[in-house]
Amino acid sequence: MSAPIGDGTVGKALSVLDQVAAFGRPVRFVELIAASPFPKATLYRFVQTLTNQGMLSFDPDHATYAPGVRLVRLAHAAWAQSSLAPVARPYLDALSESLGETIHLAQLDHAQVLYVDKRSAARPLEMFSDAGKIGPAYCTGVGKTMLAFMENGATDDIVEQQSFHRFTPNTLADAVALRAELAEIRENGYGFDREEHEPGIICIAVPILSDSGRVLGGLSVTSSTDRTNLAGLERLVPEIQETAKQIAREASAWRFPDRVAST
Amino acid sequence: MSAPIGDGTVGKALSVLDQVAAFGRPVRFVELIAASPFPKATLYRFVQTLTNQGMLSFDPDHATYAPGVRLVRLAHAAWAQSSLAPVARPYLDALSESLGETIHLAQLDHAQVLYVDKRSAARPLEMFSDAGKIGPAYCTGVGKTMLAFMENGATDDIVEQQSFHRFTPNTLADAVALRAELAEIRENGYGFDREEHEPGIICIAVPILSDSGRVLGGLSVTSSTDRTNLAGLERLVPEIQETAKQIAREASAWRFPDRVAST
DNA sequence: GGGGTAAGTTCCAAATAATGAAACTCGATT
DNA sequence: AATCGAGTTTCATTATTTGGAACTTACCCC
Numbered sequence: 086m087s088a089p090i091g092d093g094t095v096g097k098a099l100s101v102l103d104q105v106a107a108f109g110r111p112v113r114f115v116e117l118i119a120a121s122p123f124p125k126a127t128l129y130r131f132v133q134t135l136t137n138q139g140m141l142s143f144d145p146d147h148a149t150y151a152p153g154v155r156l157v158r159l160a161h162a163a164w165a166q167s168s169l170a171p172v173a174r175p176y177l178d179a180l181s182e183s184l185g186e187t188i189h190l191a192q193l194d195h196a197q198v199l200y201v202d203k204r205s206a207a208r209p210l211e212m213f214s215d216a217g218k219i220g221p222a223y224c225t226g227v228g229k230t231m232l233a234f235m236e237n238g239a240t241d242d243i244v245e246q247q248s249f250h251r252f253t254p255n256t257l258a259d260a261v262a263l264r265a266e267l268a269e270i271r272e273n274g275y276g277f278d279r280e281e282h283e284p285g286i287i288c289i290a291v292p293i294l295s296d297s298g299r300v301l302g303g304l305s306v307t308s309s310t311d312r313t314n315l316a317g318l319e320r321l322v323p324e325i326q327e328t329a330k331q332i333a334r335e336a337s338a339w340r341f342p343d344r345v346a347s348t
Numbered sequence: 349m350s351a352p353i354g355d356g357t358v359g360k361a362l363s364v365l366d367q368v369a370a371f372g373r374p375v376r377f378v379e380l381i382a383a384s385p386f387p388k389a390t391l392y393r394f395v396q397t398l399t400n401q402g403m404l405s406f407d408p409d410h411a412t413y414a415p416g417v418r419l420v421r422l423a424h425a426a427w428a429q430s431s432l433a434p435v436a437r438p439y440l441d442a443l444s445e446s447l448g449e450t451i452h453l454a455q456l457d458h459a460q461v462l463y464v465d466k467r468s469a470a471r472p473l474e475m476f477s478d479a480g481k482i483g484p485a486y487c488t489g490v491g492k493t494m495l496a497f498m499e500n501g502a503t504d505d506i507v508e509q510q511s512f513h514r515f516t517p518n519t520l521a522d523a524v525a526l527r528a529e530l531a532e533i534r535e536n537g538y539g540f541d542r543e544e545h546e547p548g549i550i551c552i553a554v555p556i557l558s559d560s561g562r563v564l565g566g567l568s569v570t571s572s573t574d575r576t577n578l579a580g581l582e583r584l585v586p587e588i589q590e591t592a593k594q595i596a597r598e599a600s601a602w603r604f605p606d607r608v609a610s611t
Numbered sequence: 612g613g614g615g616t617a618a619g620t621t622c623c624a625a626a627t628a629a630t631g632a633a634a635c636t637c638g639a640t641t
Numbered sequence: 642a643a644t645c646g647a648g649t650t651t652c653a654t655t656a657t658t659t660g661g662a663a664c665t666t667a668c669c670c671c
Binding site: 131140154157163194 | 371372394408457462480600
């Protein structure tokens with residue numbers, strides 16, 4: 086689903102973890118077997134190991150497996166010490182207040198967009214139910230924009246992996262259309278979502294780039310065709326880009342605390 | 349640290365993941381070596397594999413490793429499909445509103461308390477910076493209360509693993525004191541934190557128990573000695589226990605969606 | 612209550628992958 | 642130019658994983 090299985094035993098075990106997560110509900114051993122490339126005994130041992138390790142949790146009342154609590158602890162660490170998300174927090178608050186629109190902060194998880202933080206104009210923010218969500222890279226503003234600014238080889242690999250499901254009439258249909266769009270985004274410095282994922286929903290996104298030009302993540306402002314249009318969003322570009330630049334500066338500055346003084 | 353290493357290659361790799369998370373900041377390869385039981389080449393391959401898999405992320409600018417974004421995605425799944433956290437949400441909201449105090453929802457992650465949700469009376473709630481936090485089991489209200497209601501064997505295992513650091517004069521000093529306290533909690537049906545973790549901070553906690561008597565988690569109300577005292581908290585017991593019971597009922601009801609109709 | 616079916620678990624020889632000492636590369640310092 | 646230390650690769654040895662098949666429940670239907 087995400088990482089190519091491989092990487093020996095560890096990779097295989099982690100693919101099982103993904104599989105369980107993908108079900109979206111507690112799942113029985115038989116169901117896993119049915120959808121797994123591994124023979125029964127092998128899968129059984131993986132599930133045992135992962136459960137032992139707290140990466141899966143087993144509910145003895147229903148005889149089902151679900152992703153385990155240890156993941157929540159690890160994700161807390163991941164979120165807290167990624168250079169991007171904690172640093173971006175106050176900037177998202179400010180931008181959200183200033184614009185009154187929904188803000189997303191995203192990173193790439195293999196070929197998918199992963200939202201790591203969000204400010205919703207309307208509703209109060211929701212915990213894990215928001216952060217951790219994933220979306221397709223080829224038809225979201227942040228996804229396309231992050232792709233556009235990656236090194237060429239990396240972009241190509243990811244473009245290959247997209248599956249191009251047509252969500253709306255505006256969804257880009259294939260790799261050719263996507264590549265053209267990426268070229269345009271690279272030129273402009275920002276990208277749109279022109280109701281490509283959901284009718285009526287539009288968005289504008291800018292990349293967050295490190296000093297060395299690496300893509301750290303993406304920042305987007307989402308709105309609806311009821312409230313504004315693409316030109317309206319485009320007017321926000323300077324402010325959004327400025328915020329992205331500030332986040333990038335602070336995230337890059339993150340020098341890792343003092344290496345022990347050299348001998 | 350958390351899961352006993354063992355469980356073959358997968359367990360070892362996951363212990364490396366824990367190690368990186370434990371640093372609390374991006375970490376260099378040498379630093380990991382220094383604190384790792386594995387020889388250089390072995391650790392190197394683990395780190396490679398985990399990075400490939402997105403469980404670790406490598407920052408080429410600083411040559412450091414940190415827990416990876418894939419964890420955030422998996423944790424989202426873990427949180428969303430655990431029977432406890434999503435079901436408890438509205439109840440926590442209601443309890444928080446009714447009491448005007450800080451509420452914690454916790455589960456056990458091996459021998460530690462893991463907070464999976466929180467309602468803060470004062471500040472607006474914070475994303476991953478709150479959920480995913482861990483604390484010691486032997487000197488928090490939820491920790492002791494969950495321990496008190498586990499099967500005896502399981503309780504003993506966990507009691508053995510506590511390290512009994514003395515945070516305050518009231519911190520329970522050893523396994524004997526803890527066992528006595530657990531017996532009392534089991535009798536009462538609820539447990540206190542009598543400034544055992546932090547001076548001035550008190551709390552009352554009840555277990556969330558499944559139909560079959562299994563500990564699903566713990567629910568606590570935290571306050572300070574400025575605002576109330578143990579007797580004051582004790583008066584809240586009926587309301588808290590009622591909430592715990594409702595959460596338990598709904599979480600247990602979670603029958604996993606229709607197995608395919610039998611032949 | 613008996614017989615059947617399917618889920619879940621254990622076994623073990625063959626196949627495969629992990630191991631780690633040592634040698635090597637590459638950059639940065641002196 | 643020489644040195645040092647971080648990071649990376651190699652390869653014969655060793656230990657683990659593998660998976661077909663047999664086994665043991667648990668449940669359902671008649």
